[in-house]
Amino acid sequence: MMNCFEARQDFVGFWQSALEGERRRELLAHLKGCLKCDRAFRAFALTAPMLHSGGVAKTEPSIGAAAHDAPQSMRQDAPHLGFPIDMNGLRRADAHRAAEILRRASVYRLADRRPSRHWREVAAGLSAVAAAVLLLYFSVATPSQSFDDALVNTDSISETTAQPDTDFLGQQIPTIPAVSSDLAG
Amino acid sequence: MRGVLAFKRFARSVSEPSDQDLVAGALNGEPAAFAELATRHRSRVERICQRFFSDLEQVRDLAQETFIHAYGGLKGYRAEIPFGAWLRAIATNLCYDELRRRRRRPEELVADFSVAEANWVGLVNTATPEELVEAAEERREAKTLADKLLATLKPEDRLVLTLQNGEEMSISEIAAIVGWSEAKVKIRAFRARQALRRQAARLVRPRKGGE
Numbered sequence: 459m460m461n462c463f464e465a466r467q468d469f470v471g472f473w474q475s476a477l478e479g480e481r482r483r484e485l486l487a488h489l490k491g492c493l494k495c496d497r498a499f500r501a502f503a504l505t506a507p508m509l510h511s512g513g514v515a516k517t518e519p520s521i522g523a524a525a526h527d528a529p530q531s532m533r534q535d536a537p538h539l540g541f542p543i544d545m546n547g548l549r550r551a552d553a554h555r556a557a558e559i560l561r562r563a564s565v566y567r568l569a570d571r572r573p574s575r576h577w578r579e580v581a582a583g584l585s586a587v588a589a590a591v592l593l594l595y596f597s598v599a600t601p602s603q604s605f606d607d608a609l610v611n612t613d614s615i616s617e618t619t620a621q622p623d624t625d626f627l628g629q630q631i632p633t634i635p636a637v638s639s640d641l642a643g
Numbered sequence: 644m645r646g647v648l649a650f651k652r653f654a655r656s657v658s659e660p661s662d663q664d665l666v667a668g669a670l671n672g673e674p675a676a677f678a679e680l681a682t683r684h685r686s687r688v689e690r691i692c693q694r695f696f697s698d699l700e701q702v703r704d705l706a707q708e709t710f711i712h713a714y715g716g717l718k719g720y721r722a723e724i725p726f727g728a729w730l731r732a733i734a735t736n737l738c739y740d741e742l743r744r745r746r747r748r749p750e751e752l753v754a755d756f757s758v759a760e761a762n763w764v765g766l767v768n769t770a771t772p773e774e775l776v777e778a779a780e781e782r783r784e785a786k787t788l789a790d791k792l793l794a795t796l797k798p799e800d801r802l803v804l805t806l807q808n809g810e811e812m813s814i815s816e817i818a819a820i821v822g823w824s825e826a827k828v829k830i831r832a833f834r835a836r837q838a839l840r841r842q843a844a845r846l847v848r849p850r851k852g853g854e
Binding site: 559 | 675685779839847
């Protein structure tokens, strides 16, 4: 009878259909009887498509391989290959020139370089300052006439509510008697 | 057939300039040489970025950044390293930086499942082991769900597992690219697998009693 350790060792082989015969039957029997291993196998099944499926075939020798094939003097440099260029020290002029070459060559047609995070931060900062200045202005500066003043001032009301005495042809409009007087009449 | 392919490859190598020739041209100020390098290696670089990000726009941005950084660092490029591998190292480092910038929280995982992925989780909880092996081969969602589990890990864990399993790199290759010691890569890979299994175990319902 297979134990838990042996069973889990065979998960990969079983997943890749490389486990056959008696060993396969033993594993299946173990999974049926052992709740912990059954659960472990199901968790394994969720990760296996990523961890234990065939990956992309290598098409080129890699940096690591190059480092190992190189003579001893070169091999000492291998750790430096990890950072083949200074990732932060890119000159702006070079970056723009490269982006322009890529764009002209239609390698990245739509790829006008996005503004860098630095510029985005600056833009966000300026927007925040502008908003703060506006807020300060409206909270400190008092308008020349408040809304209440406008309501109290009768002149301004009469100006806005005055009725014209003439119609649009310039003729005098006859005064209409009040309804209440007609009814009283 | 093999002979024809070999002949085609030979003919191409004679007619087309090598990567090293193009690098030399780019260093001499020929924009066309660098454009040719970018055209030649674009799909490979994008494929690497796709290992880390599914958003196509993001992938293109990172691939473009890779070429821009490569252009800026061409003077430091050494001919004993294949140019494609050098680009791969740049792309990997840029993707790693991006992963660190926008780390996801594990709690977001379940909310992100598509219907097909949720069905796959349901099947994993109910099917027999043999059925699972067969079903996983046919179901694309098995892979996308595994990728989503991977996306919940720490950037360094994700980096190591992606390079090891996606790009099939050895420990020493990963160490060379990311600038870590081999021991650190090994430990990180071990912990990353453990973390991934823990995440997966959260999706498996415990059963009561054996059959």
